[in-house]
Amino acid sequence: MDISVIINDRIKSSGKSQAEIAKHIETTPSQLGLFLKGEASLSRKSLNKLFEILEIDLMMYKRRNDLAKRIATTLKAKQIDKVMNLTREDIIALTGENQLSLFPMVSDQEFESLCESGLVDPESTYNYMKDLIEYYLTSPSIDKITNRLAQTTVAKMETTRGNSEIQGAGKKALAAAGLAAAGPVGLAAAGPVGWLAAGIFAVVRNRSKD
Numbered sequence: 001m002d003i004s005v006i007i008n009d010r011i012k013s014s015g016k017s018q019a020e021i022a023k024h025i026e027t028t029p030s031q032l033g034l035f036l037k038g039e040a041s042l043s044r045k046s047l048n049k050l051f052e053i054l055e056i057d058l059m060m061y062k063r064r065n066d067l068a069k070r071i072a073t074t075l076k077a078k079q080i081d082k083v084m085n086l087t088r089e090d091i092i093a094l095t096g097e098n099q100l101s102l103f104p105m106v107s108d109q110e111f112e113s114l115c116e117s118g119l120v121d122p123e124s125t126y127n128y129m130k131d132l133i134e135y136y137l138t139s140p141s142i143d144k145i146t147n148r149l150a151q152t153t154v155a156k157m158e159t160t161r162g163n164s165e166i167q168g169a170g171k172k173a174l175a176a177a178g179l180a181a182a183g184p185v186g187l188a189a190a191g192p193v194g195w196l197a198a199g200i201f202a203v204v205r206n207r208s209k210d
Contacts, residue, residue: 008036025049061123066128071095072136083134088126089132103129121198 011021022032025046034040042050051058074095075083083091092100103126106114110124114122 002038004036004038005055007050007056011036014054016053021050021053024053064123064129065132067097067099068132069136071097071100071133072139075133075137081137082159083137088130091130100126100129115140 014021018032018036019029022029025032025042026049027042027046031040031042035042050056052094071091075081075091075099078094080094081085086094088100088103088105092098101177103124105126108127111122111125112119114125
């Protein structure tokens with residue numbers, strides 16, 4: 001699905017007219033209309049304002065990614081190189097990152113159902129966050145991840161867990177680092193908002209238990 005279709009649906013459900021939206025994002029109704037038809041583009045400024053008025057919070061993905069990085073950095077400084085045997089409360093106590101408690105824990109089966117449904121963002125779960133923390137914790141260099149390094153890191157995680165069901169995790173985790181750093185426009189340019197809701201940054205599909 002094209003991103004313009006998704007945004008068009010959001011405009012309709014917002015109760016605002018296209019003319020009102022166009023005025024708010026500092027463009028013309030005709031330009032917005034062409035964008036919604038997939039026949040034109042919007043400026044970075046207008047696109048950011050459009051996400052704002054429609055309450056499409058793409059920065060949420062960057063904030064989650066940054067939280068995982070901070071936790072991994074703190075754990076590395078404490079010479080802790082694995083989180084799979086730690087509880088959520090253990091990690092919070094070690095890092096002081098109380099925001100981690102906001103992420104609900106679900107069963108492996110429930111997580112798979114979230115991923116398959118495409119209706120609820122699986123990245124909002126503790127299951128996803130724990131794997132993302134593990135990914136960054138296992139990476140030799142958190143802020144300098146190359147595609148090869150990502151693949152090597154995920155391979156190490158796979159060996160540690162004793163499973164072979166991590167599918168494309170290296171590229172997806174690399175996307176999490178690269179696209180999240182790009183900001184809301186960079187994220188939007190990567191594909192439809194629906195991709196994000198479906199968990200484009202998911203590190204693994206085979207969940208590890210607490």
